[in-house]
Amino acid sequence: MAAASAEVEEFLSGPLVSWVSALGLSVKVKRETTNVTLHSTRVWDTSFNASIMNVEVSFLTTCPNTRINLTEYSSLFNGDVLHQVYLQIDPEPSYHITKLNGLEDQALILGRIKNFDAIIKNIKSLYEEELGMTLLVVPECICLGKCPESREGLENMKLLLLLLLGAAVQCPNKELFITRIKELDVDLQHGIVECIRQVIFY
Numbered sequence: 001m002a003a004a005s006a007e008v009e010e011f012l013s014g015p016l017v018s019w020v021s022a023l024g025l026s027v028k029v030k031r032e033t034t035n036v037t038l039h040s041t042r043v044w045d046t047s048f049n050a051s052i053m054n055v056e057v058s059f060l061t062t063c064p065n066t067r068i069n070l071t072e073y074s075s076l077f078n079g080d081v082l083h084q085v086y087l088q089i090d091p092e093p094s095y096h097i098t099k100l101n102g103l104e105d106q107a108l109i110l111g112r113i114k115n116f117d118a119i120i121k122n123i124k125s126l127y128e129e130e131l132g133m134t135l136l137v138v139p140e141c142i143c144l145g146k147c148p149e150s151r152e153g154l155e156n157m158k159l160l161l162l163l164l165l166g167a168a169v170q171c172p173n174k175e176l177f178i179t180r181i182k183e184l185d186v187d188l189q190h191g192i193v194e195c196i197r198q199v200i201f202y
Helices: 005-012 015-022 050-061 080-089 105-130 141-146 151-168 174-182 186-200
Strands: none
Touching: 080 105, 080 151, 105 141, 105 151, 141 151, 151 186, 174 186
């Protein structure tokens, strides 16, 4: 089932996208017209909500040393933006993504699945080997690759962004990310802290 445009708009206009303008990065936010509807999903038995998603998008666009042009939800579909964010957390990942330029139909879907599989494996490895944490729930790469615009796809994207945020504030470069967070509006900071708590303090 496809999603409601209002929720995609809320996702894109959330605190983590706003974080970019606060840091002077060039990111234009274009409202996505695709229908996207959120439904409840759980990470360690903690339900997501739309405001958490907004904070995750804001985090994504303000990563150190990364200029992200997040103009619409579909810019996340190939995984390259998320991989660039991961490289700020771990510059030497075990798994790498491939460029999907020129691919269509099934080849594009398979390429997206492989890219998300690589990103998720990197995140899982980082949590387990570097942070000593076991992830009980990870995003589904097949869902992200085949139907990211569906309600299930959006929930998986939310989970992926939440795990990236949790990794960012615990990695060796965490001071860079924490400094960025402290420069934000107080309400945005509180929203980000709530996201982090879902990962670290459960």
